[in-house]
Amino acid sequence: MQQHTNHDATTLGELRASGHAHRxxxxxxxxxxxxxxxxxxxxxxxxxxxxxxxxxHLERALIAGHDIILLGxxxxxxxxxxxxxxxLLDEWAPAVAGCEINDHPYxxxxxxxxxxxxxxxxxxxxxxxHAGERYGEKLATPDTSVGDLIGDIDPVKVAEGxxxxxxxxxxxxxxxxxxxxxxxxxxxxDLAERIQVSLLNVLEERDIGIRGYALRLPLDLLLVAxxxxxxxxxxxxxxxxxxxRFGAEIRTHYPLSLDDELALxxxxxxxxxxxxxPEHLVEVIARFTRAVRxxxxxxxxxxVSARFAIAAAESAAASAVRRSALAGGPAPLxxxxxxxxCDLPPVVPALRGKVEFEVSEEGREExxxxxxxxxxxxxxxxxxxxxxxxxxxLARFEDGGTVESGELxxxxxxxxxxxxxxxxxxxxxxxxxxxxxxxxxxAAALEFALEGLYLMRRLSKDSADGISRYRT
Numbered sequence: 001m002q003q004h005t006n007h008d009a010t011t012l013g014e015l016r017a018s019g020h021a022h023r024x025x026x027x028x029x030x031x032x033x034x035x036x037x038x039x040x041x042x043x044x045x046x047x048x049x050x051x052x053x054x055x056x057h058l059e060r061a062l063i064a065g066h067d068i069i070l071l072g073x074x075x076x077x078x079x080x081x082x083x084x085x086x087x088l089l090d091e092w093a094p095a096v097a098g099c100e101i102n103d104h105p106y107x108x109x110x111x112x113x114x115x116x117x118x119x120x121x122x123x124x125x126x127x128x129x130h131a132g133e134r135y136g137e138k139l140a141t142p143d144t145s146v147g148d149l150i151g152d153i154d155p156v157k158v159a160e161g162x163x164x165x166x167x168x169x170x171x172x173x174x175x176x177x178x179x180x181x182x183x184x185x186x187x188x189x190d191l192a193e194r195i196q197v198s199l200l201n202v203l204e205e206r207d208i209g210i211r212g213y214a215l216r217l218p219l220d221l222l223l224v225a226x227x228x229x230x231x232x233x234x235x236x237x238x239x240x241x242x243x244x245r246f247g248a249e250i251r252t253h254y255p256l257s258l259d260d261e262l263a264l265x266x267x268x269x270x271x272x273x274x275x276x277x278p279e280h281l282v283e284v285i286a287r288f289t290r291a292v293r294x295x296x297x298x299x300x301x302x303x304v305s306a307r308f309a310i311a312a313a314e315s316a317a318a319s320a321v322r323r324s325a326l327a328g329g330p331a332p333l334x335x336x337x338x339x340x341x342c343d344l345p346p347v348v349p350a351l352r353g354k355v356e357f358e359v360s361e362e363g364r365e366e367x368x369x370x371x372x373x374x375x376x377x378x379x380x381x382x383x384x385x386x387x388x389x390x391x392x393x394l395a396r397f398e399d400g401g402t403v404e405s406g407e408l409x410x411x412x413x414x415x416x417x418x419x420x421x422x423x424x425x426x427x428x429x430x431x432x433x434x435x436x437x438x439x440x441x442x443a444a445a446l447e448f449a450l451e452g453l454y455l456m457r458r459l460s461k462d463s464a465d466g467i468s469r470y471r472t
Contacts, residue, residue: 007092012105013122015094022106024220025134025180026065029088033062036088044084047077048267049260050252054081057250062088066247067203067223069188075305076252078226082137082184085224089131093180097125100172101179101217102134109179109217134181138174140191146198149173175202180220188225189237196239199223203245254293254306261286264306269313276338277317278444279432280384284344285312288376292355297368302356311354312347319343319407320440327410338440340447342407342468344373374455381452384430392422393449397459397472403450406467411443418446 009015023031036043037059044055058081061068070078095102096113103113105126117124138149146152151173175183185191185199203223225246227238243249255261265286271277289309292298316339324337348369357365396403396418403417421427428434428445450470454461462469 007128009094010126011122012117012120012124012126015105015126016122020094022104025089025182026062026220026222028090028093029085029182029222030063030065032088032090033059043088044081045087046267047081047084048264049255049257050077050081053256054250054252057248061248061250062222064247067245068248068250069225069227069243069246070250070252071227071229072252073228073254073301073303073305075303075307076254077306078252079137079184079186081252082182082186082224082226083135085182085222086131086135089134089181091131092128093131093134094126095129095180097127101176101219102129102181104180104220109219134178135184136174136178136181137184137186139186140188142190142192144191144195146195147171147173149175149195150198150202151176175199175221175223176217176219178221182222182224185223185225188227193237193239196242200241200245203242254303258283258286258290261290261309265309265313268306269310269317271314271317272321274336275317275321276336276440277313277320278338278441280380280448281316281339281341281344281444282313283383284341284373284376284380285309285316287379288312288344288373291372291376292369295368295372297357297361297364299356299358304355308351308354312344312351315347315350316343319346323408323410326408335438335440338411338438338444340405340407340444341377341451342405342409342447344377345370346407346466348373377448377451378455381448381455385427385449385452388426388430389423390427390449390453392424393418393427393446394453394458396421397470400472402469402471404467404469405447405450408466411439414443414447415439421446 009018009020033043043059044050047055058068062085070081072078093102094105096105096108096116099108099110099113101110103109105117105124108114108117108124138144151170188196202219223246229251255264262282265282269277286309289304289306289312292308293300293304298304320337320339320343323343348366351369352365355365355369357368361368403414405414405417424442424445427449428441431445431448433441433445450459451461453459454470459470459472462471
């Protein structure tokens with residue numbers, strides 16, 4: 001449980017008088033996690049689809065006080081999950097004022113703080129650090145150095161007159177600067193092997209060595225790393241002694257169910273208030289994403305990131321705004337532009353770069369994605385409108401009539417071309433629309449029904465230059 005200490009304490013003596021008790025960061029996380037679990041609150045807000053799989057393993061690791069490595073393909077939410085761990089820290093924690101490594105006033109560790117504690121006693125100045133300041137993160141890259149992570153000699157301090165033998169000449173790196181907090185190292189396999197060696201003592205003995213200094217610096221931190229399983233298991237880019245020092249290895253995954261995929265898109269896609277993305281299009285995008293992941297044409301080892309679906313949703317909504325702007329509508333718009341099924345195919349070329357294909361599919365990438373998108377539309381049509389009577393819409397084509405639509409055809413134009421359709425309210429209801437008088441929603445519903453009838457081979461369609469003509 002969170003410590004409720006008087007944050008007005010500004011000296012060591014005042015801190016002791018307040019009744020504050022020292023506890024290590026892993027014990028702090030452990031107690032706060034258990035308290036949240038007993039209260040029934042969510043320790044990992046915003047995490048979708050991991051409740052029965054990943055999170056139980058993570059909770060056990062944190063309760064056990066283990067350092068953790070998360071393994072998963074790109075875009076599975078590893079970094080997002082790691083960042084939620086900062087919420088398990090006490091909201092405020094005391095530290096020696098001016099300390100580079102956040103020493104606890106009760107247990108100063110660095111040479112400077114030990115010297116000050118001896119000189120000032122109970123007058124040792126105390127500052128308070130927020131939980132957000134006690135979380136550190138580094139993307140591992142091949143050019144990351146030991147100095148970046150652990151530390152190095154500070155030439156400025158030497159120039160000021162300190163001798164090279166003075167421990168206070170050290171400039172601490174990111175890891176010791178996150179002392180008494182959580183440090184995240186993303187994409188650990190990308191760290192050069194000789195740099196990985198520098199983390200061995202941090203994980204096991206909890207001390208560091210810099211340029212020959214034999215520092216016994218008892219670091220108090222939780223180290224969490226992320227890695228791609230392909231790098232981790234096949235390429236062997238994480239050195240074996242380092243793998244052995246992580247107490248828990250936890251596998252993440254993409255959303256296992258369509259509902260989780262839908263929830264993730266709704267949560268993460270930034271669709272601006274000047275556009276509307278109907279529920280049935282979100283479902284198409286979710287099914288499309290899952291179909292791409294499962295396709296034998298796609299390299300399963302590289303995965304298909306959740307950002308694939310998020311980008312598709314945002315691009316479809318942007319296409320609706322573009323259509324409205326080109327139509328020359330009034331500003332501000334009387335009602336938000338609504339994305340339609342015609343806004344999905346133009347998104348495919350933009351998504352191409354997010355998918356790694358098998359070598360045998362070279363040159364057919366957009367063709368494969370287009371076929372998978374059509375399959376997703378058909379599956380959504382069967383799910384949403386498969387049992388709905390669409391005879392009123394089909395009657396529009398009985399005498400050889402046609403309906404022309406496209407990404408630049410406005411909602412009013414499309415509705416005028418289709419005319420009155422018996423049962424439109426029923427169609428809109430099944431698509432999750434409120435049945436209001438929004439031209440955009442009505443046009444989106446009708447166009448989706450037309451595309452579904454085409455994919456079910458009850459209508460024909462000719463497409464060219466962004467224009468689709470539906471006919472019998």
